[in-house]
């Protein structure tokens with residue numbers, strides 16, 4: 001498995017398949033394609049793989065994954081990544097797929113927000129409920145400062161060292177970064193609308209200790225405006241929980257108000273939609289555009305159930321359909337991983353069983 005870096009000027013890279021979405025179902029698609037000898041590039045707007053499992057409920061147990069009576073959501077993703085490892089998919093994380101265009105030869109041009117450009121023989125959309133976008137600071141003029149002094153994620157912690165930092169939010173990201181950057185930022189203020197937090201209690205306790213020690217301040221209230229001197233950020237205007245108007249100084253704002261899913265560009269690719277989901281058949285899980293498949297929460301068909309289990313089944317059948325799409329002349333037959341030497345070779349386990357037997361009692 002390798003992580004790719006984007007270079008905006010690069011000519012598009014030819015690849016066999018592109019999977020849009022690295023949630024549980026997209027990850028399993030790597031595996032199912034790999035078993036059939038088909039390589040994949042996988043793209044996700046989030047900086048890490050896992051989709052809803054990692055983003056929304058990493059520590060919650062899942063009870064309906066076959067043969068795993070109980071499995072943490074993050075653990076499931078780690079297992080899927082491990083299972084897909086032999087197939088060396090290329091990961092393009094932290095970038096949204098903005099364009100999927102059908103070319104004259106039936107292939108697809110895929111472009112991302114980070115400038116990655118690929119030409120693929122087939123595309124699998126495993127985009128779940130859409131790409132997760134950070135909830136923005138809802139203040140007039142904020143767009144002028146976004147990416148400069150107002151940020152929704154930390155790319156490099158060092159960017160905030162020595163700054164007068166205002167952190168907004170009450171979840172794990174806000175509290176984790178408050179604790180991590182306190183002492184490194186020149187000054188640090190945490191702003192949250194109430195004194196109760198959704199973050200881990202131990203981190204909240206650590207933050208309160210830092211406040212008691214005079215190393216940072218906590219303000220209970222809501223941001224009402226940006227304080228600026230032309231294009232220089234000076235801080236935030238805040239209405240405190242007890243109704244006072246405050247002016248907080250800061251030259252950098254980190255706002256962690258959570259993420260919301262957005263169907264976004266997928267709606268513009270000319271694929272038939274039904275109630276904001278992609279219509280597919282239940283033989284190939286192909287969309288209205290031949291060569292573009294859709295699996296997992298993003299698709300719809302009679303009887304669809306948005307379960308991880310259903311997405312796994314869809315990935316298996318889509319892999320066969322993709323094989324046929326890419327190599328129509330190739331004869332298809334079902335092989336078992338238990339007995340197929342070619343699949344075992346692809347999995348990197350060829351000879352393991354015979355070695356085990358020869359070394360056994």
Ligand SMILES: Cc1cc2nc3c(=O)[nH]c(=O)nc-3n(C[C@H](O)[C@H](O)[C@H](O)COP(=O)(O)OP(=O)(O)OC[C@H]3O[C@@H](n4cnc5c(N)ncnc54)[C@H](O)[C@@H]3O)c2cc1C
Nearest residue numbers: 021023024025044045051052097127128130131296297308
């Ligand atoms: C709290 C909670 C508990 C749940 N419990 C269970 C359970 O017990 N059992 C069960 O079966 N299911 C459960 N589910 C549902 C399950 O999580 C989903 O069915 C599953 O995550 C769907 O997987 P997916 O890969 O299709 O999509 P997702 O997990 O949504 O992943 C899609 C990925 O695609 C990315 N993406 C979308 N658009 C783009 C784009 N344009 N460019 C780049 N990337 C893009 C997104 O960023 C995301 O990472 C639960 C869901 C929640 C919220």
